[in-house]
Amino acid sequence: MKFILEICVDNVESAIDAQNAGADRVELCNNLGEGGTTPGYGTIVSARNNLNIGLNVIIRPRGGDFLYTDLEYDIMRREIDICGECGVDGIVLGILRSGGAIDLERTARLIEFANPMSATFHRAFDMCSDPVQGLEDVITSGAGRILTSGLKDKALEGTERISLLIKQAGERITIMPGSGITDSNIAWIAKVTGATEFHLTGRKIIDSEMIFRRQGISMGNLPGIPEFSRKVADTDMIKNIVSILKMI
Secondary structure, eight states, X not given: OOOEEEEXXXXXXXXXXXXXXXXXXXXXXXXXXGTOBOOOHHHHHHHHHXXXXXXXXXXXXXXXXXXXXXXXXXXXXXXXXXXXXTTOSEEEEOOBOTTSOBOHHHHHHHHHHHTTSXXXXXXXXXXXXXXXXXXXXXXXXXXXXXXXXXXXXXXXXXXXXXXXXXXXXXXXXXXXXXXXXXXXXXXXXXXXXXOOEEEEOOEEEEEOOOSOOOOSOOOSOOTTSOTTEEEEEOHHHHHHHHXXXXXX
């Protein structure tokens, strides 16, 4: 069985590392601490120039919920246009209505606008009010893939729902588990769900090379992450996951 491994990254260095470690595709984001927002033009261009594997880019104008204003919707359309100009392979998006239903009309319009790029409906799906109807709506929108943790915080907790979604989807759309997947649980998730594509960050914290370090000033980093450090793709973990998937 052929498995597809997608690594979510927020910098080009990590994208290259993921490729070298054996990933099949990357999802390029910014602000992963907020669940991912659209990266800048320069980052997209650099990623495309340095990758020969699949490159998907998230289309999300801000963190928070997935109920977007007309202005934000227009921004999403313009970001998709940029992705097309840069040779991106696919977009990743998700829009909900205030009552929790998939915003089918606006999602479908953006997917049509993005053509021939592929479209993944991201974990906004996990926040929808009715996953059974939601799956049908995403299929109708023209998306080719749904990224989901099975309506739980982590995919490991949502395996039962993921399995049900895969059965409901059949051959009509790909269901890709994501959130909290590591080399310690991917084999189990693959076994119990029947999924063939997987999404994960696979990151590690590395220390800054700065020698001079002024103390007592924060530049807005997230709690638990020291100012003089950053997260990058963990090539050892990704390589291990690739090996695990080959043995299944």
